[in-house]
Amino acid sequence: MELRNLKTFKVVAEELNLTKAAKRLGYTQPTLTLQIQSLEKELNHTLLTRIGKKTLLTTAGKKLKVHVDQIFALMDQMEKEMDELRGPSGILTIAASDYYCTQHLSPIIRSYTELHPDVRVSLLPLNSVHAIQSVKDQVADLAIIASDCHEVDMRQTFLEEEKTLLVVSSDISKGRDLEEIFRQYPFISYDKDCSFSSIIDQYFKTSDLQPQSMIVVGGSDETIKRAVLNGTGYAILGENIIKNELKDGSITILQPVSESIITSIISLKVRSEEPNIQTFNEFIQGAW
Structure with a gap:
């Protein structure tokens, strides 16, 4: 049984249109018809039938399609694994916050791609919550996150622990105590969709003081820092x-915050041995 004929049948079964299938394969329609007829003769079954202008699979054709799809899926997997033996190559997509992208990853990626020139790294700016989801959905291969990941199918590797601080601009802090600042100025917060919000929630749960008002500005560390510097209010930020x-x-520290930012890199466990993922994971642990 020729693999070429099985490939032709696969495309015909997907298109159910001989003209479209022939165009997709780059064959003339008579050549395609001969290959299908050869396969039918070998299997001793009719694989296609026509009702009016429609081409349909027979019962034998439907059963064969299941097996053919499995064969070619297995071949694709085999080719992929053989390619992986040649080392890291292709596109590596990394999800991370804007802060990690601009402050940490640029020099790391430059050094990594010098070591592995066949890899092209694509950065996907996302907060930690969305970055975790992007790895689950296999939109990203890896993610740098600032939170715990409790997904059982994820591999999480620690990179750094960073202190968090309640801060305000030095102009505001002059001549004002903590209670006065809380009373007169709003707290500048991340949105609830950001992993950092759990640190904020924990802080105020155990604090004697509560913000009189709050401004939610999103998930950007840089935006919140700028708002603090501009005298808009006070915030909790990483050191x-x-x-x-x-x-x-x-900027002046008002109080240290007990909860730290835990930075880690995550990937799906089932993909952890892929060359791109494995080599970058090993590289970043030494380079962070």
């Missing part, structure tokens, strides 16, 4: 994003 502002004195 890394405000280290320069703490150093130059433009």
